[in-house]
Amino acid sequence: MTASTIPWRGLATLALAATLAGGCDRPGSPAASAPTSSAPQASAPTSAAASPQPSPEPSADDRCLDTYPGAIADAAFLPGTFGEEKGDLCYQVRPARPGEEVWPEEDHLPRVCATGTLPSEALVADRRGGRRLWNSSSTPGEFSTxxxxxxxxRYSGSGAANYLADLRAAVARCGAYTRDGARYDYFVVSAPKLGDESLRLALTRRYVQPQEGMPREARYLIAVIRRGDHVAVVFDHGWEGTPTRxxxxTAVFTQSARLLPTP
Incomplete structure (x- = not known):
């Protein structure tokens, strides 16, 4: 996975990467604007008939089919998750029309089975997420993007508890599958309990053919943490195919559990 393939909704990845290179995981302040000239500017002559304007290019939001209220506060996420432009993740993307850029397939939530939807999805009351680009190194002066x-x-009824149960059942039922030139295999791993209930998943992804500049096989950790009717999912993507240490x-998993709303 390269920075150019990350599907943001209004979030400038390259700007964030440049910020990290300067030692911060949040976007910097905007550049100073050019000085305003005091000389008056001649106005263009007004046309009697307005010329037709080209149709605007579709924005990222035009492609997103999500209808969640999006009322989950920034306080439920680590600082730097949304950046200056508040770019939320999109969970349902409209297929590209002719001439539109095709968005790369990217999993924000565990896709344990090749097809189908978990029953608990019917009980989703609200959902919000962001992609965080960060310096994972704990050594002063060292940067690891x-x-x-x-x-x-946020779920209604018993949806939150059902979601974790659905994931466990799906791992036991579905097994590995191949998609977009890679084999995906989810399994449950042992981990300390977080929140009221938690589940630690690992995803092994192996490309059918070697990919330039990326490991052919890698394992990524995913934390699923419930507190009351809220569930946090932290899905590691590492950098260019290499997982985060x-x-x-796991320190991020622990912090995200503490940020979940208290019932």
Whole structure:
């Protein structure tokens, strides 16, 4: 995965990467504007008939089919998750029309089975998520760029508890599958309990053919944490196919559990 393939909604990845290179995981302040000239500017002559304007290019929001209220507060996420432009993740993307750029397929939530939808999806009341580009190194002066997705979902009824149960059942039922030139295999791994209930998943992805500049096989950790009717999912993507170091991403899991709303 390269920075150019990350599907943001209004979030400038390259700007964030440049910010990290300067030692911060949040976008910097905007550049100073050019000085305003005091000389008066001649106005263009007004045309009697307005000329036709070209149709605007479709924006990222035009492609997103999500209808969630999006009322989950920034406080439920680590600082730097949304950046200056508040770019939320999109969970349902409209297929590209002729001439539109095709968005790369990217999983923000565990896709344990090749097809189908978990029953608990019917009980989603709200969902919001962001992709965080961060420095995962704990050594002063050292920078290690990594990426993860952080989603918080509020469920109605028993949906939150059902979601974790659905994931466990799907792991046991579905097994590995191949998609977009890679084999995906999810399994449950042992981990300390977080929140009221938690589930730690690992995803092994192996490309059918070697990919330039990326490991052919890698394992990514995913934390699913419930508190009351809210569930946080932190999905590690590492950087250019290489997963984030385990101590660094597990520290993020612990922090995200503390940020979940209290019932």
């Amino acid at each position: 990594d990426v993860y997705d952080h989603t918080v979902t 385990t101590p660094a991403i």
